[in-house]
Amino acid sequence: MVALILILTTSLFFPGLIVRVKSIASGRKGPGILQPIKNIYVLLRKGIVYSTLSGTVSRFAPVIVFGSVAVASLMIPVAGFEPLISFNGDFILFAYLLALARFMMIIASFDTGSSFEGMGASREALYGMLIEPALFILLAGLVVFTGEYSLTGIFNLPGGENYNLIYGLIISYILGNITIIENSRVPLDDPKTHLELTMIHEVMVLDTSGFNLALIQFSSFIKFAVFGSLIASALIPRDLSLAWRLISFVTVQMVFAATIGFLESFRTRFKMNRNQQFILTVTMISVLMFVIILFTKNIF
Amino acid sequence: MLILLYILFGISLVYIASTEKFRHYIQIYAMQGILLFGMALIELKDFYFLNLLLILAETIIFKSVIVPYLLRKIMQRTGIYSVHKRSLKGNYTVLLMMVILGISLLLAKVLSIPSVNKIYTVIAWFTLFTGLLLVSVRKYLFGHLVGFLIIENAVFLFSMAIGSRFPMLVNTGILLDIFIAVLVMSMFLTKIGHKMGGFEADTLSQLKD
Amino acid sequence: MLAIYFISGFLLAGLVFVFPRKKSVHVITLIAILLQASFTAYAFFHRGETELTYFTFDPLALLFQGILVIISSATFYHTINYTKTIDHLNRSFFYASFIVLNLALTGVYASNNLVITWIFIEITTLSVAYLINFHRSKTSLEATWKYIFVCSVGIALAYIGILFAGAASGIASSGNMSFAGLKSAFLDINPIYLKIAFILILAGYSSKLEVFPLYTIGIDANYVSPAPVSAFLSTALVNGGFVAFFRIFEAMSGTIIGIWINHVLMITGVLSLLVAAIYVQKATNLKRVFAYSTVEHMGLVLIALSLGKAGIYIALLQITFHSLIKSGLFYQTGILHRVLRSYKLVKSGGYLRMNAIGAVILFTGVVLICAVPPSALFRSEFLLLRELGLNNVLLFIIVALLLTFIFYGVFQKNMKVIAGEQAHAGEPGDKPAWSEYITQVILFSAAMVLCFYIPSFLDDLFRSVSGIPDGSFNSIFNTLA
Numbered sequence: 009m010v011a012l013i014l015i016l017t018t019s020l021f022f023p024g025l026i027v028r029v030k031s032i033a034s035g036r037k038g039p040g041i042l043q044p045i046k047n048i049y050v051l052l053r054k055g056i057v058y059s060t061l062s063g064t065v066s067r068f069a070p071v072i073v074f075g076s077v078a079v080a081s082l083m084i085p086v087a088g089f090e091p092l093i094s095f096n097g098d099f100i101l102f103a104y105l106l107a108l109a110r111f112m113m114i115i116a117s118f119d120t121g122s123s124f125e126g127m128g129a130s131r132e133a134l135y136g137m138l139i140e141p142a143l144f145i146l147l148a149g150l151v152v153f154t155g156e157y158s159l160t161g162i163f164n165l166p167g168g169e170n171y172n173l174i175y176g177l178i179i180s181y182i183l184g185n186i187t188i189i190e191n192s193r194v195p196l197d198d199p200k201t202h203l204e205l206t207m208i209h210e211v212m213v214l215d216t217s218g219f220n221l222a223l224i225q226f227s228s229f230i231k232f233a234v235f236g237s238l239i240a241s242a243l244i245p246r247d248l249s250l251a252w253r254l255i256s257f258v259t260v261q262m263v264f265a266a267t268i269g270f271l272e273s274f275r276t277r278f279k280m281n282r283n284q285q286f287i288l289t290v291t292m293i294s295v296l297m298f299v300i301i302l303f304t305k306n307i308f
Numbered sequence: 309m310l311i312l313l314y315i316l317f318g319i320s321l322v323y324i325a326s327t328e329k330f331r332h333y334i335q336i337y338a339m340q341g342i343l344l345f346g347m348a349l350i351e352l353k354d355f356y357f358l359n360l361l362l363i364l365a366e367t368i369i370f371k372s373v374i375v376p377y378l379l380r381k382i383m384q385r386t387g388i389y390s391v392h393k394r395s396l397k398g399n400y401t402v403l404l405m406m407v408i409l410g411i412s413l414l415l416a417k418v419l420s421i422p423s424v425n426k427i428y429t430v431i432a433w434f435t436l437f438t439g440l441l442l443v444s445v446r447k448y449l450f451g452h453l454v455g456f457l458i459i460e461n462a463v464f465l466f467s468m469a470i471g472s473r474f475p476m477l478v479n480t481g482i483l484l485d486i487f488i489a490v491l492v493m494s495m496f497l498t499k500i501g502h503k504m505g506g507f508e509a510d511t512l513s514q515l516k517d
Numbered sequence: 518m519l520a521i522y523f524i525s526g527f528l529l530a531g532l533v534f535v536f537p538r539k540k541s542v543h544v545i546t547l548i549a550i551l552l553q554a555s556f557t558a559y560a561f562f563h564r565g566e567t568e569l570t571y572f573t574f575d576p577l578a579l580l581f582q583g584i585l586v587i588i589s590s591a592t593f594y595h596t597i598n599y600t601k602t603i604d605h606l607n608r609s610f611f612y613a614s615f616i617v618l619n620l621a622l623t624g625v626y627a628s629n630n631l632v633i634t635w636i637f638i639e640i641t642t643l644s645v646a647y648l649i650n651f652h653r654s655k656t657s658l659e660a661t662w663k664y665i666f667v668c669s670v671g672i673a674l675a676y677i678g679i680l681f682a683g684a685a686s687g688i689a690s691s692g693n694m695s696f697a698g699l700k701s702a703f704l705d706i707n708p709i710y711l712k713i714a715f716i717l718i719l720a721g722y723s724s725k726l727e728v729f730p731l732y733t734i735g736i737d738a739n740y741v742s743p744a745p746v747s748a749f750l751s752t753a754l755v756n757g758g759f760v761a762f763f764r765i766f767e768a769m770s771g772t773i774i775g776i777w778i779n780h781v782l783m784i785t786g787v788l789s790l791l792v793a794a795i796y797v798q799k800a801t802n803l804k805r806v807f808a809y810s811t812v813e814h815m816g817l818v819l820i821a822l823s824l825g826k827a828g829i830y831i832a833l834l835q836i837t838f839h840s841l842i843k844s845g846l847f848y849q850t851g852i853l854h855r856v857l858r859s860y861k862l863v864k865s866g867g868y869l870r871m872n873a874i875g876a877v878i879l880f881t882g883v884v885l886i887c888a889v890p891p892s893a894l895f896r897s898e899f900l901l902l903r904e905l906g907l908n909n910v911l912l913f914i915i916v917a918l919l920l921t922f923i924f925y926g927v928f929q930k931n932m933k934v935i936a937g938e939q940a941h942a943g944e945p946g947d948k949p950a951w952s953e954y955i956t957q958v959i960l961f962s963a964a965m966v967l968c969f970y971i972p973s974f975l976d977d978l979f980r981s982v983s984g985i986p987d988g989s990f991n992s993i994f995n996t997l998a
Contacts (some may be wrong), residue, residue, distance in 0.1 A: 467676075
């Protein structure tokens with residue numbers, strides 16, 4: 009329960025923190041930290057406009073997106089707090105819930121009949137396909153490292169023996185890159201761009217409005233919080249007291265948000281064909297990590 | 309701590325393979341010099357102090373300061389800032405790196421030396437094959453040069469992994485580094501650009517039967 | 518004495534810059550050559566001694582040091598003509614590199630430690646760069662760049678092989694990297710280390726030894742460098758590669774991978790022969806023809822090494838006689854270039870008409886290098902083919918076939934140069950003085966004499982290295998009892 013509350017709280021503040029950091033980095037004061045939540049609140053009360061060309065998929069897809077991401081967030085351990093759902097093999101369910109969300113968004117964007125959205129959807133599908141090995145190889149490495157098969161057990165890294173902060177840092181690095189790719193941030197895709205030809209994620213939700221848009225945006229916030237919690241679980245030692253764990257969790261999330269904000273401010277987005285390279289590099293690094301873990305466990 | 313340095317070294321190799329700007333090559337090579345400095349500091353603690361000082365000076369001063377400076381001069385003088393259009397794209401190079409990682413794992417397993425932790429030899433073989441890959445797929449001579457410098461890093465890693473009890477071996481490995489790199493780069497700096505009319509490896513194909 | 522030799526050698530190389538006038542440079546280099554000759558004599562009298570811990574004057578070192586003296590003096594004599602017209606700085610660099618190259622080769626021949634040999638091989642690579650890049654044209658720059666680059670990669674590979682050998686020996690003993698120490702340490706080591714070390718060292722040193730796989734840079738280096746330098750490269754430098762490789766081979770041949778090593782050497786030798794046989798037909802330049810002939814002879818040397826103790830004797834014969842004959846050939850090629858003004862085969866022809874003495878000498882050289890009696894190479898190749906025929910008939914047939922192709926290629930192209938039609942009607946170049954033929958006459962007559970009679974001190978050197986007893990191979994029709 010505590011885990012769920014922490015994740016929800018994080019998801020409320022995370023995007024606002026990123027926007028605030030970006031503004032401060034460019035010399036402005038920027039909107040308030042709760043501004044994205046206020047936007048969602050406004051959207052929740054607005055009506056929905058459906059295109060005449062769209063069919064049933066556009067009606068139910070956003071709900072499924074939000075639902076799957078919300079259920080996925082129920083499985084995430086947070087720095088030693090147990091999640092609501094936890095069983096052996098749940099990391100596969102987690103990965104495929106996220107994939108289901110992405111699939112729903114893709115077919116919803118096809119449903120609208122706009123070619124821009126189809127273009128963005130195909131790119132999103134490619135990048136999702138390329139990042140999946142990275143996530144799975146990382147999770148497999150963690151399974152080998154801890155010997156457990158559930159997300160709670162896997163990310164109980166700091167509790168296990170021959171754990172090193174080093175592994176935690178490198179796993180955080182890989183997870184951070186995966187976050188950027190999953191949520192389509194810079195350098196993969198600039199969320200502030202207004203040119204549909206260059207969009208990947210934003211273009212898929214061009215025709216969504218009102219309540220549906222609020223659902224999709226909020227699910228993106230939850231995804232941030234989910235990955236941030238995974239990073240925090242990998243980094244925070246388990247033998248601290250409750251208060252210290254909470255404080256370090258909050259610190260980790262703030263640092264993570266600030267890092268994403270700084271990266272977005274100081275990096276340009278890549279050329280389209282460089283995105284593949286970027287994702288494959290992240291995959292390669294997670295393969296390297298897997299090999300290192302095999303060596304640490306003397307399996308090889 | 310040593311494991312961290314080796315992991316970071318492996319990650320730097322992945323980045324060298326995937327990047328397409330020569331500026332990044334130089335930066336990553338300088339970072340590798342610093343990593344090797346750390347590795348030498350930890351691994352070769354039992355050497356004579358003077359010997360250790362020489363090795364440390366060589367890694368930091370030579371690999372991280374002098375060589376990047378010379379490489380930057382070469383880059384400015386030749387005006388070539390990124391890899392050739394027709395050389396192998398970054399994503400294919402990264403895929404090849406996965407194959408290379410598999411080969412190095414195989415080699416380390418088959419040629420395992422009992423007294424040496426396998427992870428060190430894996431990274432050393434990985435570096436060697438990455439350097440050879442860079443020499444083969446890059447079309448500008450600059451890429452060949454950087455590939456060769458990475459092969460020398462591999463030699464240094466091998467000498468530390470396998471020969472860490474024999475100071476003479478490590479010293480001669482460094483000797484190779486200094487002599488060859490200085491000669492190669494001085495030649496490159498002074499002559500090739502003017503004469504060859506281009507820095508593509510294709511222009512070096514006049515000698516054939 | 519060795520320390521004095523090295524130090525004074527380096528001083529002389531430095532003095533060449535201090536006194537850059539043509540006469541002084543020649544005098545200083547002459548002093549260096551005389552110093553080398555006296556050092557060789559000293560070494561002959563102090564056979565078997567170890568100096569400076571890492572250098573031993575064993576028979577192998579003495580043999581090749583003697584060859585080095587002969588070739589370096591002849592090369593120096595011929596380069597005088599080449600360096601007449603270049604400016605002072607380049608001439609100083611040229612002769613300084615030449616002196617340093619000689620010093621480094623002495624280091625390679627005499628060293629008894631794996632790592633020291635490797636260091637000196639590296640120094641030879643560095644010092645030979647300037648000699649190759651003499652003409653400073655596009656192609657010579659390309660060849661020099663490739664030579665340095667590939668040699669450096671080869672040396673790095675050989676170093677990794679040395680590391681494996683060292684790790685293997687370190688497990689058994691205290692890490693003594695001298696060849697004697699390695700030989701005893703290799704006896705009870707996991708053979709996989711030895712195999713990988715051998716493969717890496719062979720692949721790495723093949724750039725120096727001009728065999729498969731890294732022979733190409735040797736061909737290109739011979740092609741672009743001036744003829745006396747090519748003579749030096751094809752003989753003294755290749756001998757250096759041979760010594761470095763041979764010592765490792767000796768250390769490893771007594772271990773359990775000895776038979777595997779023989780197979781690898783046989784394959785490499787046959788591949789080198791194959792390469793030489795194919796490419797010599799395509800060669801369009803006289804120096805490339807002779808360079809491929811070097812590849813052929815080195816391939817034969819490797820095949821000989823794989824045949825046991827008798828094979829080592831034959832290999833030494835082969836490499837010594839090859840050095841004498843190939844150097845003479847290249848000196849004559851230099852004179853040919855001055856007369857015909859080109860090395861290209863399409864532009865050469867009618868050498869006999871233009872320069873009868875030179876043509877006769879060239880013809881003699883070609884006959885000698887193709888192992889036709891009375892060539893000394895006939896003696897060694899006959900013994901080699903006989904040993905092959907006794908052990909492995911299939912290999913004998915393959916080697917004989919390839920040798921026939923090579924004979925055809927070399928001979929046909931040289932006959933075109935000597936007796937073919939004159940390709941261009943321009944006036945011939947300068948007439949060389951008769952004194953320039955002396956070196957070749959001496960070398961070729963020595964080769965012809967050695968076919969029938971090997972003086973006892975030379976034979977003693979061969980036998981000490983290979984370890985076969987006196988009395989066998991006394992006549993070429995003798996067998997090893």
